[in-house]
Amino acid sequence: MLIVGSIRRCRILVLSVLIFGFFEHALQGTGGRCSFSGNVVTVFGCTGLLGRLLINRLAKEGHQIILPSRQDPYYTRQLRVHGELGQVLLLPFQLKDEESIRQAIRYSNVVVNLIGARYETKNYSFEETHVEGARRIARIAKEMGIQKFIHMSAMNASKNTPPTLFNKPSQFLRTKGLGEEVVREEFPNATIIRPGMMYGGNYDAFINYFLAIQRIPHRSLIFVYRKGEHTYKMPIWVGDVSKGVERTIVDPHAIGKTYEFVGPHCYKLSELIDYMYDRAHLSSRFLHRNYRRRNLNYLYRAYVAAVELPFKFFRNPSPLSIEWIRVVECTSDVLTGCPMLEDLGITRLVEFELTGGKHAYFCVNHYNEQEITEPYPLPLRSPPLYANVKPSNDIVTESKPFTMSTG
Template sequence: MAAITTVRVTGLFGRQSWNQMLRINGCISVQHRQSSEKVPVKLTAMKRGTGGRSSFSGIVATVFGATGYLGRHVCNSLGKIGSQLIIPYRCEAIYTTRLRLVGDLGQVLFFPFHLRDEAAIRKVVQYSNVVINLIGSDYETKNFSFHDVHVEGAQRLARIAKEAGVEKFIHVSHLNAKENPQKIWKGSDYLRSKYESELAVREEFPEAIIFKPTDMFGEGDKFLMHYACKGRWILQQLPLWKKGEQTIKQPVF
């Protein structure tokens, strides 16, 4: 049970210091009562306000991958209902500028981290009741392969979130994630790693929520910009697998 402190002040203090306040004619009475029982209080029970931007929704969410296309829309939606956001980022701080306005003053916190730094991950999830993993890469680099980012990274986040007592872990995969994706040359390593990430997350956080969206389009996306980039506009060419006759795209907005 939380401590209850009652303060009753009588007298005229003005701008005098604390030592001077004790000398003036007045009375300060402090009553402090505390129970030895520790009753955990869920954040969802601390909702305040009417549900708008300046309210508190009861959600304290850590959003990994918030600087991506989907991430900024997720953060904006959470901020509109009065959620507190903790945004870990791996990029330069300047790329987080647009996210500073998604929530009310003091409700959006930023923290630099590394995907292999478990201590930093623990810091950003220890006070949250929701953790959302949107981290993904469209291509491999010399430092991070698809397996490093999608499988090992997701598994690490799920494990640490479970250890920290997080109530909900939300992981975003892909609609076509399969163990053996349809082969175009050798099959998609991206989709295969997304499938493996689902298994890894389930292993560490069995009750995790896994979303499997298809390609997404909208303002500033990578789907439409892929077809409208300057190189294709100048060359007037767009390579399509088997003339596009066997390709089906059903993007979501």
């Protein structure tokens, strides 16, 4: 009955659009949550960290939203309250079922694919999720005449990802790079977004990863790949990413482009870790007064494998994994000259010092009120890294690290 009712409301919406003309001319209301912007947006991967904020932002702009999900309705019902009555519609679907995908995008003119996985299961591998799943959605969207297709990739995604830990490349980044290629093949005008490490909320894989209970330093030691001295990150607040995705939906110049969404500043990973542990009061407690970072050794690698094993058995995300060490600790964020948030008119970005430290405190101390102490030393900033790519559109890039662009 839920599916029938949702489909019926979609049909009524589409009929009203056809009566008034095309989507861009079917505006209703004065704008805002209680209006209709003319866009019907299907968001795959709506239950993730980015999906929740994106849905809230789309609902505020008056977009009609269709949310396909394979989870139990108990875990998706809270998404309805982001919009007005009938504005947010839920549909069951399976990534390997083409008919359910067609049903989810049948009445839409914009499709956003946020589906991604940090770990593999017996039902979905990285290849099936990032490559075959992305190809399937893009192909069906093209066949059904979708106007805009937005695909979420990852920073540093490439099919030629260099080997790192254990002399093996990151399968997450490799399959994300392959996913970009297959999306371009199936939907040439797709908009691809490569976000940096997103933080914020209770589900991020950056701050929560370093401050997980399994990661809290034992005997004042924290193990990081090469002590974090050779990795550089540009973390970005998830709210800025959702703002950029919403802007690509309404910006006609974003069609067919590849964007890199990164934070306003670049940091050495060791600086970020020290800052997070200082703000979480982990480096000042009695057992951690001699806090120091150490390089990964074979004993710690065996510990990570032991922690990861039961989570694989119960098919739950592990707070520690070899694969995520390759992504977060072994890979630096390198810009390739693609357009960024500034090209979409988003110039005021949230700095990590403003929200990252507060989130680090609540990750460990939960709901306790933060103690007022002396100011914490801020993490030192570093110039961003640029890849050695062929300049285009008057964008000059450098192959030397720590060299700012001259164009």
